[in-house]
Amino acid sequence: MINMLEATKILVARLSDDDLVVGGLGNPKFNLFQAKDRPRNLYLWNAMGMASSVGLGLAMARPENRVVVLQGDGSLLMNLGSLATEAWRAPRNLIHICWDNRMYELTGKQPTASAGTADLARIAEGAGFEKVARAETLPAFEASLERALAEDGPWFIHALVDDQRAAREYPPKSPTFIKHRFMSDLGAEI
Amino acid sequence: MAWPETIIRVLKSYRIEFINYLPDAMGERLLKLAREDSDFDLLPLAREEEGVGTVCGQMLGGRRGVLLMPTSGLGNSLNAIASLAIPYKIPLPMIIGFRGGLGEFNGSQVMMGQAMPDIFRAMRIPYFILKREDEVETVTEGFLRLTFSNEGPAALLISTQLAGWKE
């Protein structure tokens, strides 16, 4: 099985400084920070489920930048409709990665529906994603990532990860610091 | 100029590009105009909460969007407003068709409509109600000005006095 931190390190090493990464609440955000803190990491404290929608908005606003969404299975299940919205809009620059540990790890490892009957990759296909990759091992994840970085998206990568908790080195906690650092690195003004 | 045309014109003057929406009959008056206008890019949502995320993403990317939705949609959006738009201080202009108030025929709309102003007050979200044609331009413009200076959510409510009620 894949370890989320190891896979996140591989991902971040393959990105360019221009790429935008949205780290959803839970382990995805902690592991993103631990793998590499960079100004274009948008850490979402709370706002469970919103990573995929924020990523879609970013992909629409910045077609010249690649946008990578890192989201846990529990968070994706809370916002399943976003898969339909993303697939319909189909931004070519969007890569949506779901780290599926089949649990709400942070709150005590309670099972999610993907521990039961839900197949998130098939749900993404059903929502209309044409490019869906499944990875159960680190080499398979690397291979899917290579394709997703080379071919137009939107991509949905479903990665089965172990139940290990990220070391809790906190990313910056101030939401406005995260926002200003992200936007000024992008040269974005509203 | 009728209110939908006026609102659309003011949105343009504020460089709003993306209309993230879940439709209702009042919103459709605006969507109809926006669809025929190449300055706007429409994003249909499956649930209004997504729109909080997509508008925030657009703004963080340096481009402007609005969230157009019915009163019920506010209920579907609250946690994202509270945990994303407010703490990250991201402008979130919401245009809401006011249901559950004057002339409402559908009892299931009333609770959300009556609670809406109190919800806005509890969350310190500025809101403005459009009631008369002759104030649409000023109020819409003032609403957008405030949303961007305050860097947070704000709401513009389209009332039944202005838009008429459903039979």
Ligand SMILES: Cc1ncc(C[n+]2csc(CCOP(=O)(O)OP(=O)(O)O)c2C)c(N)n1
């Ligand atoms: C709306 C909402 N409901 C519940 C929670 C409590 N909560 C915090 S983290 C979490 C688990 C998230 O699960 P997942 O996205 O799969 O990430 P993991 O913890 O497994 O890494 C939950 C349920 C919350 N923060 N917000």
